[in-house]
Amino acid sequence: MAVLVLDKRKRPLMPCSEKRARLLLESGRARVHRMVPFTIRLVDRLQAESVLQPLRLKLHPGSKTTGMALVREKETVDATTGEILRTFTVLMLLELKHRGHAIRDALTQRRAFRRRRRGNLRYRPARFDNRTKPEGWLAPSLQHRVDTMLAWVNRLMRLAPVTALSQELVRFDTQALQNPEIAGSEYQQGTLAGYEVREYLLEKWGRECAYCGAKNTPLEIDHIHPRSKGGSNRVSNLTIACRDCNQAKGNMPLEQFLAKAPERVRKILAQAKAPLKDAAAVNSTRWALFQRLKATGLDVEVASGGRTKWNRHQMSIPKAHCLDAACVGCVDAIQNWQQPVLGIKATGRGSYQRTRLTKHGFPRGYLTRSKSVFGFQTGDLVKAIVTTGKKTGTYLGRVAIRASGSFNLQTGNGLVQGIHHRFCALIQRADGYGYLWTKIALDRGDAGLGQATPAALSLPGMNAGVSRAN
Known part of the structure; x- marks a missing residue:
């Protein structure tokens, strides 16, 4: 998997290989800028001194998971037919899991609590008749998908010199x-x-x-x-x-x-x-995303799901959300697609609600006023090296804090409970996402290809960085 590179003024340069990034870090020419996705920052080079190649970010939107692929684009002319052939080299594969169902369930629960308090305790006139929905309004669970995908598009544009975008606009022509x-x-x-x-x-x-x-x-x-x-x-x-x-x-x-x-x-x-279930909701989300992508000012290529599947079958590429993203649009060849996948799970940044409620909506307990305990917050990426006790070993994952100082760690192999804070070292502050590196299974037929293995991969650079629509 390619390593993202920034110049000394934090402007994006061409990604490099893991070996070259390791050499730059060991020689002191680079510093670790971000752990996930792994990004280094050069201390002796500017963007004007580098040669940039065209990079394209491809999106395969889905209701639960969105596939993304950062690819390097190269066009060649066929000597016999004179046609322009487009070859893409995959630099990074990502799969973003949305939390629309969690948002929907939370709003449903809140609505039930309010209805009970209004109807059983004291009368309050309903206010929803006074509220109007703006043009282009989407339900919060759908708007979350658009906002999350656009947030990652903007993040990757800051970390890599992306010059164009591709999106599977509709599932069917x-x-x-x-x-x-x-x-x-x-x-x-x-x-x-x-x-x-x-x-x-x-x-x-x-x-x-x-x-x-x-x-x-x-x-x-x-x-x-x-x-x-x-x-x-x-x-x-x-x-x-x-x-x-x-x-x-x-x-x-x-x-x-x-x-x-x-x-x-x-x-x-x-x-x-009967029409296809949820087709209207999915199509409205994709059109909203398309309008937001056009607002970035980059060239946006759109294609249908039928073309994506045809491209994947022509090149014998297994089924996976991230590989579907690599196959979006006009594609003649894809190289270097057999690489680890960065799984991104939208977890949110917590809640303002500091009161635990019963099933009827009444208080049953209160959370601590401070969201930080011993310098850690829930969602931080930490590395825990436990030297004594039954849990001796090294763990890397997302932390859930407790006021007692005994934390829980969500790792790639499952939940580890009761890790004392003195064994934990901060790797990256919470940003509302959980991360996991997986591999694409290649030993199944077409019906099962693309299933990610549960084993997590090691974090690159961990040892070096711990101390066409205009």
């Missing part, structure tokens, strides 16, 4: 879905023929056979009302089925094929007419 008149061998012809339709149907039907419920098996597109009997090619008449069911059904009507399962017939017909 709705224009291609309006009239997908594709049949027979045409499903395998053309550059993106059928990919938008296939990906849409896979998401809509839960990636399982609509007739028998089979999973983890090759699925084929089938017409609910057979074409030979007047059925259309629109997505409302398409479903996915395993090969056995598809051949057994043939040109039989759905009611005849599933005569012994009328409940499944009703479910299939209802699901065929």
